[in-house]
Amino acid sequence: MRGTMTTRHPAIDDLLGRLGVAGLIVDPADCARYAADLSGEPGAVPVAVLRPADTDAVADALRICRRHGLPIVPQGGRTGLSGGAVCLEGNAVLSLERMSGVIAVDPDAMTMCVWAGTPLQTVQERARAVGLDYPVDIGSRGSATIGGTIATNAGGIRVVRHGMTRQHILGLEVVLPDGTVLDGLGELLKDNAGYDLKHLFIGSEGTLGIVTRAILRLVPATVRTNTALLGLAGFDTALSLLTSARRHFGADLVAFEGMWPSYWDFVCGEARLARSPLAGRHGIYALVETAHDRSDGEAAFEGWLGEQLQAGRVEDGVIAQSLAETRAIWSVREAVGDVDPALGPHVNFDLGIAPRLLGRFVEACDAALGRLGVRRSLHLGHIGDGNLHLLVATGHEQPCSAHAIETAVYGLVEEWSGTVTAEHGVGTIKRQWLARCRTENQLAAMRQLKGLFDPDGLLNPGKVV
Numbered sequence: 475m476r477g478t479m480t481t482r483h484p485a486i487d488d489l490l491g492r493l494g495v496a497g498l499i500v501d502p503a504d505c506a507r508y509a510a511d512l513s514g515e516p517g518a519v520p521v522a523v524l525r526p527a528d529t530d531a532v533a534d535a536l537r538i539c540r541r542h543g544l545p546i547v548p549q550g551g552r553t554g555l556s557g558g559a560v561c562l563e564g565n566a567v568l569s570l571e572r573m574s575g576v577i578a579v580d581p582d583a584m585t586m587c588v589w590a591g592t593p594l595q596t597v598q599e600r601a602r603a604v605g606l607d608y609p610v611d612i613g614s615r616g617s618a619t620i621g622g623t624i625a626t627n628a629g630g631i632r633v634v635r636h637g638m639t640r641q642h643i644l645g646l647e648v649v650l651p652d653g654t655v656l657d658g659l660g661e662l663l664k665d666n667a668g669y670d671l672k673h674l675f676i677g678s679e680g681t682l683g684i685v686t687r688a689i690l691r692l693v694p695a696t697v698r699t700n701t702a703l704l705g706l707a708g709f710d711t712a713l714s715l716l717t718s719a720r721r722h723f724g725a726d727l728v729a730f731e732g733m734w735p736s737y738w739d740f741v742c743g744e745a746r747l748a749r750s751p752l753a754g755r756h757g758i759y760a761l762v763e764t765a766h767d768r769s770d771g772e773a774a775f776e777g778w779l780g781e782q783l784q785a786g787r788v789e790d791g792v793i794a795q796s797l798a799e800t801r802a803i804w805s806v807r808e809a810v811g812d813v814d815p816a817l818g819p820h821v822n823f824d825l826g827i828a829p830r831l832l833g834r835f836v837e838a839c840d841a842a843l844g845r846l847g848v849r850r851s852l853h854l855g856h857i858g859d860g861n862l863h864l865l866v867a868t869g870h871e872q873p874c875s876a877h878a879i880e881t882a883v884y885g886l887v888e889e890w891s892g893t894v895t896a897e898h899g900v901g902t903i904k905r906q907w908l909a910r911c912r913t914e915n916q917l918a919a920m921r922q923l924k925g926l927f928d929p930d931g932l933l934n935p936g937k938v939v
């Protein structure tokens with residue numbers, strides 16, 4: 475953590491007058507916990523932490539900050555992994571933590587209106603209470619906020635079936651850097667009246683405006699799920715299994731996750747973060763989940779798996795017979811959230827590569843990292859979405875720098891027409907690598923857009939573009 479506040483910023487008195495004592499933190503010791511997110515990027519202690527309680531207060535606070543030239547970093551749950559919510563030197567933080575709660579649920583229209591600071595898990599639980607579901611799901615669900623998931627267009631473990639956050643946003647209320655409120659809290663599924671402005675803010679990582687409220691689109695709750703963990707010979711088998719599962723289950727296929735032996739052996743062996751539900755060792759491990767409301771769904775799942783076993787595609791597998799077993803299977807995949815202490819310092823890549831190329835891309839990465847003398851990298855990902863999470867250790871025993879590792883991996887991403895971030899966002903960490911997956915013309919258009927919404931560059935400066 476860098477820096478502490480030495481002199482009182484001239485904006486503080488005006489902000490205090492508008493937000494009150496409950497709405498403003500200025501003590502550096504209290505501000506310090508808002509310095510960074512979970513990316514590992516060091517943050518600076520904010521000049522102040524603004525905690526507005528409603529949309530008008532956000533608008534007024536932004537007007538005051540603009541008048542005083544005070545840059546603002548929007549923050550939700552600070553679970554971001556790209557440094558998008560990290561506070562830079564001389565910036566203030568605008569936290570949505572007081573703007574939390576479900577405003578209304580309409581079970582017939584299958585919509586929910588929420589404040590942006592509401593934790594994702596709260597939204598999921600409120601939806602389930604009326605027999606519905608909000609299908610965006612990520613490991614950080616307890617702390618990540620709806621506003622943060624919208625600002626990062628979060629993906630997660632059910633994208634194969636439900637898509638990214640973008641697919642579930644019907645309406646947005648956004649405050650622009652100059653305090654203008656864009657009230658787009660509509661519930662219309664079809665609305666082609668000009669530019670669909672909400673989509674500009676979804677995935678903009680707090681650089682164009684502050685999301686204050688949202689209308690979410692809910693789906694019917696899943697009645698039953700079937701979950702299996704399978705040991706396979708290698709990636710090509712996983713790919714043909716994915717194709718078969720897609721054809722067989724259609725929209726019932728919810729998740730198709732892959733874990734390479736590098737990850738599996740580390741999590742279930744050396745680091746002892748989870749217990750392996752399978753006895754032997756395999757070339758790759760696939761977690762397959764379907765959801766359905768048919769009484770014959772379970773038999774269909776078992777039948778399909780039986781066919782795969784007979785065809786020799788599956789070497790070994792277990793099907794969860796209870797909720798506890800489902801959780802045990804998922805615990806191996808979700809242990810990625812706990813690898814930090816055991817793995818030590820590492821570069822956390824969130825790459826997007828066409829699913830059909832993923833296996834060969836991993837081999838190319840391994841070869842390139844091997845040439846650099848890298849001793850440990852863990853591979854896992856959402857195979858169905860072509861999203862590879864690659865964790866490369868950079869501890870003191872590594873003979874090369876983190877920058878050399880990033881240069882090698884992002885060079886391959888460019889070569890293989892991938893993306894430097896499939897779901898975590900650009901933030902501060904990937905900003906310098908954006909040109910590996912965006913053309914100069916695309917970058918210029920992004921900069922123009924940023925200049926249009928935020929001509930003074932006061933909203934989340936140093937992030938994305």
Ligand SMILES: Cc1cc2nc3c(=O)[nH]c(=O)nc-3n(C[C@H](O)[C@H](O)[C@H](O)COP(=O)(O)OP(=O)(O)OC[C@H]3O[C@@H](n4cnc5c(N)ncnc54)[C@H](O)[C@@H]3O)c2cc1C
Nearest residue numbers: 550551552553554558613619621622623625629680685811
């Ligand atoms: C264990 C774990 C698992 C994870 N799994 C996934 C996963 O599967 N998929 C995935 O996509 N991500 C995942 N993440 C990353 C992270 O949880 C998501 O990016 C999440 O969407 C961030 O939400 P947040 O509220 O914590 O946002 P923050 O970290 O606070 O902020 C993230 C970005 O959004 C901006 N922002 C926040 N709130 C607002 C707002 N109201 N208006 C405008 N801008 C705003 C911030 O400025 C920043 O740029 C995971 C993280 C952890 C720790």
